[in-house]
Amino acid sequence: xxxxxxxxxxxxxxxxxxxxxxxxxxxxxxxxxxxxxxxxxxxxxxxxxxxxxxxxxxxxxxxxxxxxxxxxxxxxxxxxxxxxxxxxxxxxxxxxxxxxxxxxxxxxxxxxxxxxxxxxxxxxxxxxxxxxxxxxxxxxxxxxxxxxxxxxxxxxxxxxxxxxxxxxxxxxxxxxxxxxxxxxxxxxxxxxxxxxxxxxxxxxxxxxxxxxxxxxxxxxxxxxxxxxxxxxxxxxxxxxxxxxxxxxxxxxxxxxxxxxxxxxxxxxxxxxxxxxxxxxxxxxxxxxxxxxxxxxxxxxxxxxxxxxxxxxxxxxxxxxxxxxxxxxxxxxxxxxxxxxxxxxxxxxxxxxxxxxxxxxxxxxxx
Amino acid sequence: xxxxxxxxxxxxxxxxxxxxxxxxxxxxxxxxxxxxxxxxxxxxxxxxxxxxxxxxxxxxxxxxxxxxxxxxxxxxxxxxxxxxxxxxxxxxxxxxxxxxxxxxxxxxxxxxxxxxxxxxxxxxxxxxxxxxxxxxxxxxxxxxxxxxxxxxxxxxxxxxxxxxxxxxxxxxxxxxxxxxxxxxxxxxxxxxxxxxxxxxxxxxxxxxxxxxxxxxxxxxxxxxxxxxxxxxxxxxxxxxxxxxxxxxxxxxxxxxxxxxxxxxxxxxxxxxxxxxxxxxxxxxxxxxxxxxxxxxxxxxxxxxxxxxxxxxxxxxxxxxxxxxxxxxxxxxxxxxxxxxxxxxxxxxxxxxxxxxxxxxxxxxxx
Numbered sequence: 001x002x003x004x005x006x007x008x009x010x011x012x013x014x015x016x017x018x019x020x021x022x023x024x025x026x027x028x029x030x031x032x033x034x035x036x037x038x039x040x041x042x043x044x045x046x047x048x049x050x051x052x053x054x055x056x057x058x059x060x061x062x063x064x065x066x067x068x069x070x071x072x073x074x075x076x077x078x079x080x081x082x083x084x085x086x087x088x089x090x091x092x093x094x095x096x097x098x099x100x101x102x103x104x105x106x107x108x109x110x111x112x113x114x115x116x117x118x119x120x121x122x123x124x125x126x127x128x129x130x131x132x133x134x135x136x137x138x139x140x141x142x143x144x145x146x147x148x149x150x151x152x153x154x155x156x157x158x159x160x161x162x163x164x165x166x167x168x169x170x171x172x173x174x175x176x177x178x179x180x181x182x183x184x185x186x187x188x189x190x191x192x193x194x195x196x197x198x199x200x201x202x203x204x205x206x207x208x209x210x211x212x213x214x215x216x217x218x219x220x221x222x223x224x225x226x227x228x229x230x231x232x233x234x235x236x237x238x239x240x241x242x243x244x245x246x247x248x249x250x251x252x253x254x255x256x257x258x259x260x261x262x263x264x265x266x267x268x269x270x271x272x273x274x275x276x277x278x279x280x281x282x283x284x285x286x287x288x289x290x291x292x293x294x295x296x297x298x299x300x301x302x303x304x305x306x307x308x309x310x311x312x313x314x315x316x317x318x319x320x321x322x323x324x325x326x327x328x329x330x331x332x333x334x335x336x337x338x339x340x341x342x343x344x345x346x347x348x349x350x351x352x353x354x355x356x357x358x359x360x361x362x363x364x365x366x
Numbered sequence: 367x368x369x370x371x372x373x374x375x376x377x378x379x380x381x382x383x384x385x386x387x388x389x390x391x392x393x394x395x396x397x398x399x400x401x402x403x404x405x406x407x408x409x410x411x412x413x414x415x416x417x418x419x420x421x422x423x424x425x426x427x428x429x430x431x432x433x434x435x436x437x438x439x440x441x442x443x444x445x446x447x448x449x450x451x452x453x454x455x456x457x458x459x460x461x462x463x464x465x466x467x468x469x470x471x472x473x474x475x476x477x478x479x480x481x482x483x484x485x486x487x488x489x490x491x492x493x494x495x496x497x498x499x500x501x502x503x504x505x506x507x508x509x510x511x512x513x514x515x516x517x518x519x520x521x522x523x524x525x526x527x528x529x530x531x532x533x534x535x536x537x538x539x540x541x542x543x544x545x546x547x548x549x550x551x552x553x554x555x556x557x558x559x560x561x562x563x564x565x566x567x568x569x570x571x572x573x574x575x576x577x578x579x580x581x582x583x584x585x586x587x588x589x590x591x592x593x594x595x596x597x598x599x600x601x602x603x604x605x606x607x608x609x610x611x612x613x614x615x616x617x618x619x620x621x622x623x624x625x626x627x628x629x630x631x632x633x634x635x636x637x638x639x640x641x642x643x644x645x646x647x648x649x650x651x652x653x654x655x656x657x658x659x660x661x662x663x664x665x666x667x668x669x670x671x672x673x674x675x676x677x678x679x680x681x682x683x684x685x686x687x688x689x690x691x692x693x694x695x696x697x698x699x700x701x702x703x704x705x706x707x708x709x710x711x712x713x714x715x716x717x718x719x720x721x722x723x724x725x726x727x728x729x730x731x732x
Contacts, residue, residue: 103667
């Protein structure tokens with residue numbers, strides 16, 4: 001096996017497939033990158049059995065073949081090389097020689113035969129979505145994915161594709177995040193994609209309006225960007241019927257600028273985090289919202305102008321979860337709807353319905 | 367005590383004085399910032415007894431007084447406030463109330479009476495130096511300060527002021543770094559300044575050609591930038607007579623581009639660091655320098671064109687120390703002078719003498 005290619009392209013492909021490689025795997029061969037040179041292209045694969053990433057790049061293939069190379073060492077070497085042509089040559093005993101300008105490295109590779117194949121996903125009506133939309137939908141919901149494994153299904157995000165509608169829903173015991181988007185499709189399918197996969201995808205796709213193809217079968221999902229393909233197993237089981245737990249009515253509605261509210265809660269949290277559970281109290285008045293926290297160190301108090309509809313209310317939250325949601329909403333005005341101080345509050349856009357967030361309050365004696 | 371001032375200026379001053387504050391001090395009062403409002407100015411002090419930093423800023427003083435406030439909480443609050451006027455008010459029982467736009471915080475302060483005074487440094491012919499020169503001289507020598515305490519005097523940098531010449535010298539068991547600069551002075555004084563102090567000063571001074579005043583007495587040094595004053599104890603004891611250990615002659619002289627050499631050694635180190643002591647071998651030939659390393663993982667080999675004078679030589683180094691020195695030299699050509707493969711090599715500028723670095727080789731059986 002022997003090929004030459006550009007340092008920049010090779011380095012870029014390595015960075016992408018490394019996102020699927022765990023530094024310590026129970027299967028040592030999975031700590032390596034699978035490299036295959038054939039038919040004028042070079043294919044790199046990283047795989048941790050749950051998630052596999054494949055990156056294809058142009059290369060000048062002088063001799064076809066395959067090898068598995070230590071991900072860390074191979075990545076470090078290629079990244080540190082200057083922008084130039086890199087030659088990679090593998091001898092019969094899997095010794096890899098990397099040559100570039102003034103540099104030559106020799107490292108022992110591993111026989112590629114035992115490297116597990118990426119799952120094949122049966123091509124079943126792929127769905128097209130803009131990369132920037134997918135990225136944004138994931139980034140603004142992923143924080144609500146459950147991190148503990150008591151209900152494994154909640155460690156993933158529910159992706160619902162109903163013709164031109166796509167929803168991503170994440171929820172744990174405290175909060176729920178739902179983002180809606182529009183796509184071009186005639187498919188109806190609901191799947192649960194592991195949180196780790198969603199996370200890595202949001203890092204690999206860029207902010208462009210280029211499309212990414214999503215193909216789903218019984219057990220796997222394939223995200224296809226042409227040169228990069230990401231294949232992940234799906235989580236099995238029933239997701240929670242989330243629409244049932246989103247209150248439709250409210251007794252108190254607040255209209256507020258999400259960014260100002262974020263800044264105020266962040267400041268109040270400086271003192272709240274000294275206490276045990278980041279507790280902040282929201283006192284909703286006719287024309288203003290008062291946010292308080294106190295701990296052994298001292299007290300913090302913020303007042304923000306609001307437009308309020310309905311009844312005044314005193315309610316408490318964990319500031320960290322509250323801030324996660326406000327960060328997802330970003331720099332716009334939002335409705336926050338409350339019923340009682342022991343039932344979830346709901347964050348809704350002023351216009352349309354492209355997001356819904358829900359947050360459980362903390363019970364207080366007040 | 368009561369004052370108002372700009373959030374931005376207060377935040378900036380807090381960041382400066384915090385450089386002298388240890389998060390966990392044996393004397394709890396030193397975890398606070400000393401704040402004094404008097405004569406139309408506000409003075410902040412951070413102090414860990416070895417190093418004290420004072421920052422003065424404009425403020426509207428409504429009532430004079432002093433207080434010590436938790437550095438972490440005070441800093442977090444002021445930094446998170448928007449750009450606005452901040453009011454700070456201290457009541458008789460040292461309760462501090464911070465008010466700004468929509469925000470109000472109350473934290474318990476500490477009686478200022480027990481806060482240790484900053485040492486007074488007798489004004490003894492201050493020396494003026496450009497901030498950018500001082501910053502550069504420290505940054506390019508500090509890495510050679512000893513980190514272990516077996517010879518306490520080596521945990522500091524020797525600063526020699528001989529009329530218009532200023533030298534900074536740091537050395538540990540493996541390397542020596544000497545930078546020379548020019549100043550306006552008629553003073554002759556040698557002092558040893560703790561490494562921590564030098565480090566913090568290099569972070570506080572900026573890259574401008576504005577001057578900073580240095581005043582030295584028996585036990586302390588004062589760096590005076592006007593609004594900011596840094597006072598540090600000096601280390602007592604005799605510094606090593608460093609000029610005696612710098613070889614004046616060479617048997618092999620190499621002329622090489624420091625940046626290319628740095629890049630090559632960095633790459634070779636990817637494999638060297640898998641071994642125990644970052645060992646790299648330099649094989650100096652007539653027209654080229656060959657750099658090799660090997661470990662269980664594999665081998666690395668680099669070749670660079672050089673201009674060589676004298677005898678060919680095979681010599682080994684710890685790549686980490688070698689790279690520290692090359693980083694200090696930066697983006698220029700350098701002479702590296704060798705005598706034998708068990709005696710130190712010396713890095714000298716092609717023209718002038720504004721730096722000298724010395725590095726001990728590693729003994730190898732070759």
